Amino acid sequence: xxxxKLIIKREYNARVRNKSFIIMTILSPVILVGMVFLVVYLSxxxxxxxxxIAVLDQSELLQDALEDSENLKFIFLDxxxxxxxxxxxxxxxxxxxxxxxxxxxxxxxxxxxxxxxxGSPNISAIQYIEKSLxxxxxxxxxxxxxVDLMQIEASKSNVDIHIENYKGEQTSxxxxxxxxxxxxAAGYLLMMFIIIYGNMVMRSVIEEKTNRIIEIIISSVKPxxxxxxxxxxxxxxxxxxxxxxxxxxxxxxxxxTSVFGLQIENSSVANQEMIDQVNxxxxxxxxxxxxxxxxxxxxISFLFFFIGGYFxxxxxxxxxxxxxxxxxxxxxxxxPIIIPLMLAIYVGFFAVIENPHGTVAVVFSYIPLTSPIVMxxxxxxxxxxxxxxxxxxxxxxxxxxxxxxxxxxxxxxxxMYGKKPTYKELYKWLKY
Amino acid sequence: MENLLVxxxxxxxxxxxxxxxxISISVPKGSIFGLLGPNGAGKTTFIRIINQIMxxxxxxxxxxxxxxxxxxxxxxxxxxxxxxLYKSMKVGEQALYLAQLKGLSKTQAKERLKYWFxxxxxxxxxxKKIEELSKGMAQKVQFIVTVLHEPKLLIFDExxxxxxxxxxxxxxxxxxxxxxxxxxxxxSTHRMESVEELCDHIALIHNANKLLDGKLNDIxxxxxxxxxxxxLICSNQKQLKNDxxxxxxxxxANFKTIGDELKVNIKIEANQSPNDLISYLTTKGQMNHxxxxxxSVNDIFIQTVAKK
Numbered sequence: 063x064x065x066x067k068l069i070i071k072r073e074y075n076a077r078v079r080n081k082s083f084i085i086m087t088i089l090s091p092v093i094l095v096g097m098v099f100l101v102v103y104l105s106x107x108x109x110x111x112x113x114x115i116a117v118l119d120q121s122e123l124l125q126d127a128l129e130d131s132e133n134l135k136f137i138f139l140d141x142x143x144x145x146x147x148x149x150x151x152x153x154x155x156x157x158x159x160x161x162x163x164x165x166x167x168x169x170x171x172x173x174x175x176x177x178x179x180x181g182s183p184n185i186s187a188i189q190y191i192e193k194s195l196x197x198x199x200x201x202x203x204x205x206x207x208x209v210d211l212m213q214i215e216a217s218k219s220n221v222d223i224h225i226e227n228y229k230g231e232q233t234s235x236x237x238x239x240x241x242x243x244x245x246x247a248a249g250y251l252l253m254m255f256i257i258i259y260g261n262m263v264m265r266s267v268i269e270e271k272t273n274r275i276i277e278i279i280i281s282s283v284k285p286x287x288x289x290x291x292x293x294x295x296x297x298x299x300x301x302x303x304x305x306x307x308x309x310x311x312x313x314x315x316x317x318x319t320s321v322f323g324l325q326i327e328n329s330s331v332a333n334q335e336m337i338d339q340v341n342x343x344x345x346x347x348x349x350x351x352x353x354x355x356x357x358x359x360x361x362i363s364f365l366f367f368f369i370g371g372y373f374x375x376x377x378x379x380x381x382x383x384x385x386x387x388x389x390x391x392x393x394x395x396x397x398p399i400i401i402p403l404m405l406a407i408y409v410g411f412f413a414v415i416e417n418p419h420g421t422v423a424v425v426f427s428y429i430p431l432t433s434p435i436v437m438x439x440x441x442x443x444x445x446x447x448x449x450x451x452x453x454x455x456x457x458x459x460x461x462x463x464x465x466x467x468x469x470x471x472x473x474x475x476x477x478m479y480g481k482k483p484t485y486k487e488l489y490k491w492l493k494y
Numbered sequence: 495m496e497n498l499l500v501x502x503x504x505x506x507x508x509x510x511x512x513x514x515x516x517i518s519i520s521v522p523k524g525s526i527f528g529l530l531g532p533n534g535a536g537k538t539t540f541i542r543i544i545n546q547i548m549x550x551x552x553x554x555x556x557x558x559x560x561x562x563x564x565x566x567x568x569x570x571x572x573x574x575x576x577x578x579l580y581k582s583m584k585v586g587e588q589a590l591y592l593a594q595l596k597g598l599s600k601t602q603a604k605e606r607l608k609y610w611f612x613x614x615x616x617x618x619x620x621x622k623k624i625e626e627l628s629k630g631m632a633q634k635v636q637f638i639v640t641v642l643h644e645p646k647l648l649i650f651d652e653x654x655x656x657x658x659x660x661x662x663x664x665x666x667x668x669x670x671x672x673x674x675x676x677x678x679x680x681x682s683t684h685r686m687e688s689v690e691e692l693c694d695h696i697a698l699i700h701n702a703n704k705l706l707d708g709k710l711n712d713i714x715x716x717x718x719x720x721x722x723x724x725x726l727i728c729s730n731q732k733q734l735k736n737d738x739x740x741x742x743x744x745x746x747a748n749f750k751t752i753g754d755e756l757k758v759n760i761k762i763e764a765n766q767s768p769n770d771l772i773s774y775l776t777t778k779g780q781m782n783h784x785x786x787x788x789x790s791v792n793d794i795f796i797q798t799v800a801k802k
Contacts, residue, residue: 068591269580273578274574275580
């Protein structure tokens with residue numbers, strides 16, 4: 063036990079004192095926050111540009127439908143033919159020319175509109191024009207058929223269903239989105255953590271082999287202790303990095319938002335639909351939704367599933383590191399490790415979000431290789447505690463089994479130099 | 495004499511490959527024990543079994559009378575042939591870590607490290623990283639780490655490789671000093687001249703089998719062939735050589751003198767006395783050289799391995 067502690071301490075220090083660890087830990091949140099601001103800044107730059115659009119309306123029906131907006135300015139050209147209008151709009155460097163031909167029938171008009179543009183048109187400009195003309199044309203047609211527009215306006219309804227659960231708590235329509243986002247983020251983070259820190263364990267094993275210090279060390283400690291010390295020490299370094307990120311990221315975001323006001327919330331949410339829903343159901347319910355997530359369960363489960371999942375995978379990584387002499391030889395063994403991780407992420411993003419308690423989602427949240435990720439994604443949707451417990455038990459039982467195999471391969475592998483072993487040879491090592 | 499390490503009927507297989515076949519060896523306390531054998535003979539496997547890096551398939555090992563157990567690791571110091579250190583770790587920190595793994599407390603380790611660093615003249619290396627040191631310098635650190643916890647049994651696998659002659663000599667003297675201080679040393683090497691110089695017991699392993707073992711002098715006695723190197727000053731060397739050839743088995747000798755005498759190796763039967771040979775030879779001319787040919791470890795090694 064004393065030796066295990068010494069190894070954990072050394073491994074932890076070796077990871078944490080590494081220059082790239084320090085740089086990564088400090089720079090990552092800065093880069094991330096910086097990127098968010100860069101994107102926000104660039105898209106706001108983009109939006110500030112005002113586009114001039116020339117309009118040649120020979121039908122003289124639709125002019126009043128086009129109102130200038132924040133980004134669009136309409137310039138109406140009168141008393142000229144199409145050729146001249148084209149030349150003018152090109153010479154004046156207008157964004158485009160909207161051509162509405164003379165017509166006798168309203169029905170023919172909507173298919174005969176033309177938009178001339180140099181290069182490619184701005185999508186939102188086109189959408190804006192289409193939307194405006196659509197409603198104007200519809201109204202014109204209705205009027206032509208003798209329908210009273212006032213009556214129609216009066217009869218329009220605005221349905222907004224208020225969703226409550228049976229306990230009477232109001233939830234927003236965003237609720238399932240929020241759950242999916244939190245679950246997805248937790249699962250994705252866990253996967254990244256497993257890959258990054260698993261690789262660190264593997265590299266550290268290979269380093270000991272290439273430095274040839276391995277035999278000196280295992281003449282003092284059991285290979286099993288060395289392997290476990292390495293896995294635990296590295297995981298502690300990972301947790302340290304994660305906590306620093308959380309704190310740093312929090313501080314940076316806080317500073318940034320208080321300096322720039324609440325700009326981010328207004329412009330960074332890309333999905334128009336989501337903004338509508340936020341506006342409809344109110345920010346307060348969304349915050350309530352977030353607060354009502356099983357946060358304690360999520361955080362505790364994250365911890366346990368992280369420990370179980372990371373330990374399970376890093377035993378594989380340690381065994382691989384022991385089996386080869388250098389990092390380039392690891393490729394063929396890495397493949398089987400990455401597959402279940404990718405599978406878990408795909409199952410999570412497709413099956414869980416679609417139906418968090420469907421058969422596929424449930425089965426994959428029990429299978430130990432995929433359970434950490436899939437279960438974490440399911441938890442925000444509400445999973446009974448006994449399901450989590452069974453999944454964790456399976457995970458840790460598998461870990462115990464895998465670590466036993468990994469230790470055998472590790473024990474033989476660390477003393478083997480030379481050619482890259484095949485799977486068949488690895489199997490033989492289990493019996494030495 | 496009491497034995498510090500006893501191995502009884504040790505077997506070890508790797509799949510179908512036999513690495514050790516019924517090896518029994520006794521290492522007397524306070525001796526320097528040479529473990530010899532060609533490459534791939536099984537020496538390293540045997541050493542790893544002593545260090546409990548591997549378990550034997552069958553057979554027993556005893557250290558100081560007790561069956562070998564995990565805690566005995568603290569009584570063994572091992573300098574492997576394949577040795578290295580963490581490149582990016584500082585010398586002092588690294589030595590402290592390795593010493594603590596061997597069971598020393600931090601303060602104890604620090605104290606002894608200071609002593610050894612001074613002794614081997616590397617006191618100012620404490621804060622250097624290993625990657626800044628030369629190979630020979632790193633070897634000194636490894637040597638210190640091996641002996642720091644004052645183990646009863648020291649195992650050196652090719653200890654002199656990588657050292658320049660000056661430092662090799664320094665390490666050799668340290669090894670002899672450790673033996674005089676009461677440690678028992680197992681010494682595995684190909685370099686026969688250092689075996690000759692250091693070892694008092696040897697065992698020879700070849701193709702997983704032990705071919706011979708025992709006191710070096712006893713082995714030499716059994717391997718000597720009653721051959722004597724003779725230098726004779728006489729008038730007719732050719733005539734004398736023919737006379738001798740009729741009575742003994744002759745071969746050419748090769749030794750340096752200042753004169754111009756007949757140089758021959760003369761082999762006599764085991765029941766003949768060298769004194770009779772001397773009396774006979776003195777009648778033939780003036781004898782200025784008479785030495786018994788004692789086989790070197792190198793000869794024994796080659797002879798034994800070739801025979802199999």
